[in-house]
Amino acid sequence: MRTYKVGYFVGSLSSASINRTLSRALIRLAPQDLEFTEIPIGNLPLYSPDFDGDYPPEPKALKDAIAASDAILFVTPEYNRSIPGALKNAIDWASRPYGNNSFDHLPAAVIGASPGKIGTALAQQSLRAVLSYCNARQMTAPEAYVTFSPEMYTADGDVSDEATAAFLTDFIRDFRVHIERVLTVIPRP
């Protein structure tokens, strides 16, 4: 049985990020044949087309990490009803230089947690529009808008609430099915 390499972005730079906790929960609940590697975004300079001819080491490493992934998972907070600037900056780097878009045909999924009731719904809509333009092959269902209750999670991502654990398990299993489907039709180069 083959394994699938999932690179994941946490859209938060916070040392106490609830979205990082959510990413740990998803990794714990995921099928055994998904291998997860975080792709860091906190050390990237701000993107400028001036770098297109010669990318600095951090954005080069970002593009290499995406190239080494079979699929990408975004676990992101909502900032002012959109995605955090740090995550958008990372996506902009990865989408360039023109003609070398790292997301082209890449299986992708989006999830996010917020203390608020709409659970990053608007950030995810923004992110989906960006990923659509980048030609990523997004899982469109199920959607996953997580209202984060700290008492339900340990810092390493153990989920005590059964219904939440079942929902997250279904989400990440469905992502595995989505990855397999996309890669069957569009194998990674």
Ligand SMILES: Cc1cc2nc3c(=O)[nH]c(=O)nc-3n(C[C@H](O)[C@H](O)[C@H](O)COP(=O)(O)O)c2cc1C
């Ligand atoms: C600049 C900023 C903007 C925010 N905007 C939103 C928002 O639009 N919607 C929302 O639900 N929460 C918003 N929040 C609250 C975040 O959901 C909360 O800080 C959450 O913990 C961020 O995720 P993280 O812990 O993974 O960094 C905002 C927080 C910050 C710092």
